[in-house]
Amino acid sequence: MNVKEIFETMEYGPAPEAAAPGLAWIQERTPFNLFINNQWVKPASGQYIDSINPATGKRLAQVAAATSADVDAAVAAARVAFETWGKTPGHIRTRYIYAIARHIQKHARLLAVLESLDNGKPIRETRDIDIPLVARHFYYHAGWAQLMESELPGYQPVGVVGQIIPWNFPLLMLAWKIAPALAMGNTVVLKPARYTSLTALKFAEIVQEIGLPPGVVNILTGEASQVGEALVGHPGINKIAFTGSTDVGRSIRRATAGSGKKLSLELGGKSPFIVFDDADLDSVVEGVVDAIWFNQGQVCCAGSRLLVQENIADRLIEKLRERMEHLRIGDPLDKAVDIGAIVSPGQLKEIQRLVNTGVEEGAVMWQPSWACPTEGYFFPPTLFTNVSPATTIAQVEIFGPVLVSMTFRTPAEAVELANNTRYGLAASVWSENINLALDVAPKLKAGTVWINCTNLFDATSGFGGYRESGFGREGGKEGLYEYVRPKWETLEAPAKEFHIAEESTSTNGSRPAVSADEDREFEGGEQLLDGYTPMFPAIDRTPKMFIGGKQTRPDSGYSRDVYDPQGQVIGQVGEGNRKDIRNAVEAAHAAGGWAAGTTHNRARSYADAAAEVQAAISRLFSYAAWADKYEGAVHRPPLRGVALAIPEAIGVIGMACPEEHPLLGFVSLVAPAIAMGNTIVVIPSQVAPLSATDCYQVLETSDLPAGVVNIVTGDRDLLSQVLAEHDDVDAMWYFGPAEGCKRVELASAGNMKRTWVSYGHPRDWMDTVQGEGEEFLREATQVKNIWVPYGE
Ligand code: NDP
Secondary structure, eight states: OOHHHHHHHOOOOOOBOOOHHHHHHHHHHOSBOEEETTEEEOOTTOOEEEEEETTTTEEEEEEEOOOHHHHHHHHHHHHHHHHHHTTSOHHHHHHHHHHHHHHHHHTHHHHHHHHHHHHOOOHHHIIIIIHHHHHHHHHHHHHHHHHHHHHSTTEEEOOEEEEEOOSSSHHHHHHHHHHHHHHTTOEEEEEOOTTOOHHHHHHHHHHHHHTOOTTSEEEOOSOIIIIIHHHHHOTTOSEEEEESOHHHHHHHHHHHTTTTOEEEEEOOOOEEEEEOTTSOHHHHHHHHIIIIIGGGGOOTTOEEEEEEEGGGHHHHHHHHHHHHHTOOBSOTTBTTOSBOOOSOHHHHHHHHHHHHHHHHTTOEEEOOSSOOOSSSOOOOOEEEESOOTTSHHHHSOOOSSEEEEEEESSHHHHHHHHTOSSOOSEEEEEOSOHHHHHHHGGGSOOSEEEESOOSOOOTTSOBOOSGGGEEOOBSHHHHHGGGEEETTSOSSOOSOOOOOOGGGEEEESSSOOOOGGGOOEEEOSSOSBTTBOOOOSEEEOOOSEEETTEEEOOTTOOEEEEEOTTSOEEEEEEOOOHHHHHHHHHHHHHTTHHHHSOHHHHHHHHHHHHHHOSTTHHHHHHHHHHTTTOOOEEEOOSSSEEEEEEEEEOSEEEEEOOSSSHHHHHHHHHHHHHHTTOEEEEEOOSSOOHHHHTHHHHHHTTTOOTTSEEEOOSOHHHHHHHHHHOTTOOEEEEOSOHHHHHHHHHHTTTTTOEEEEOTTOOOOTTSHHHHSSHHHHHHTEEEEEEEEEOOO
8 A cells, every 4th residue: 555545544553562471471380279268279179261252263272170169168258257357347348449440550451452352342432441440449439438437427338249250341440340349348259251361360469469358359250150150049148239231130139039149130221312402413423433443332321222313313324334444343452443352152142143033023134345354253343224113123132233323303202212121220321402402411320421411420429220230239339338237237137027927917809898988096105016106096997908098999809807915906907919919019109209299398398207206206207307418419520510410219119117116117118219209109017017008198188299108008918029129119128037038139139129028037117217217218229430531
């Protein structure tokens, strides 16, 4: 090519990063052993698996294939280490974590090269995004270790954490998991993805280098079926943190149900990228490149659904095609390459399969005219138009460089299309009208919303999903709570569980339900349960359900007797069934506008209700106070812009109240949930539901819109099961025996609803530390981060 031709084509020359230092580092160490208790240990199986360079298809290294015996050894080491590390002063932990951050920076280029060799991602990304963010995470969390005592005073570490990470951001996902875990005083056993272990092994060397105490960090390479499943099922593990596919996340939810293990799941996505007609289209095009071709589209929050306002769609698609024609694919170590290799032949095949499905379903596929390298696993950037929202490619996470585009006419239609997915990880909104963008952002069901930007991450800002994208946050202060538990909780199995005495309830099918006309007066003021004296002088019994703002007879037509401690029948409540739950969930859904109302209105309804409920007056007032004060944060990530962290209502929460304090337990759960804007379906105490059903009058006269609170009485476990299985219920709280907790966690795996269960831990509801406060508000909300860059 002569100078004239070069000038005309503006072709880049190759700018290769040297692979030699990375390859030499590998050669000196392969086959790699396991990292347990700061030692390099041969795997019990004696087996090793190949690690392949996706850009060549050739073997890079061999890594140990751990099995359950190695998991036992690593967990044992982590348990011993926890005894000391969990009590190590925050300042000392800070020094270690700070040292890790410094050493990441010292080895930054080696780490970047290893990551590109092992994963196939372009060196520009590993060098400029992955590794700097890794260091940033450790610096940021070093600070939280220092501040833990003053900023999270009521909390202690969880214990030993099992961490399972994917292959798409190998070292970054390690940092997102290990940094907060160590900062909060936990020890860890981490399993990298089978395809991409090398940077985790280099990280283990850093752990040795900085002299982190043995057993605090253990790294086990190997197969999911051997290491991953053994970690998930291990009794010595107190928490599992997982990032990966929704299917595996669901199986982990099921496997850990009832074990008492804390769980956070970062799962898949099908994130919308919404472009309004007043957006700056040249910026949009670069945004799309970052959204879907960053890391070959193997990004859980990739903007893989392009939603364009109809009147600009043709223009934008034309510009995009032009840009795609100029994207460069090839050797990941070439600094002038935009798109590297797909991680494995299996992933490549899956992408091709889904693309074929798209064509078969009638969408129009477009790819640039140039060809991909023939060696290694490459897939060209791909654009689908004429896509119908219900088709496979519009719904399924492709996890490759494939963009599907659809059009909309109005902002309302854009929101509807955007939310038409089972996922809820991220979204991107493009408009020069900030009013429009900030109006749309809160309406999107997604943990992160980027305005006029995309795929920005920072340690200050929590990242995580809504709906089937998982639960829990990584980063920010909210992410720390995934690695702590209240100090009053003990690690041992609960000493005392509250069981419903068999004889205290019965289903009375032979006797007709007490009608509304037969309301009966009872003597008040006596003790209903040990230690709790209702403050009402008399109870006006109205034994129906409360659904959609109305008192409703049970669908079953049956009632159940309610007894006092002496075994005397003191009333009846309706025997709820599936139909009642369905009606209640429907009513709770229809009352969705509650969350959108002003927080001031929510506070006022509360104050009205509080005035009428004497027994729980203080707690109601607490949440009335919180309703307009539980605010988010404005993060200042290192860019010209801010990230607004807003705690949002979760949606419809199903809840089973504790038996211990029928009224106070009821109020303690209901009040924070509705104060934060949720609508609820609540199953009051099964033994003593009357104090809750007496609240109907309060609810009716307190300006609470119909459907915000729905009360279904009856068999707690039967009704909880229906709620936990219901796809329109977004979260489930359950305060009852351990077996019930397990059933709720298992059933909730269907739509991956967030659960909050007591694991049989007794809680003192009269105590304001255990019975109210920030823990309740946090469980009633999920944090959305809205990124708003500024400047011309
Ligand atoms: P997986 O979810 O299967 O793997 C993620 C991690 O979990 C890996 O470390 C894996 O180990 C481990 N794992 C797999 N099964 C189990 C199990 N039963 N118990 C415990 N651990 C387990 O993702 P894949 O790598 O198979 O990718 C498949 C699809 O998942 C992708 O096409 C993409 O759609 C999605 N995905 C989403 C990611 C995200 O960030 N949301 C990240 C990666 C993938 P091993 O590597 O040994 O199999």
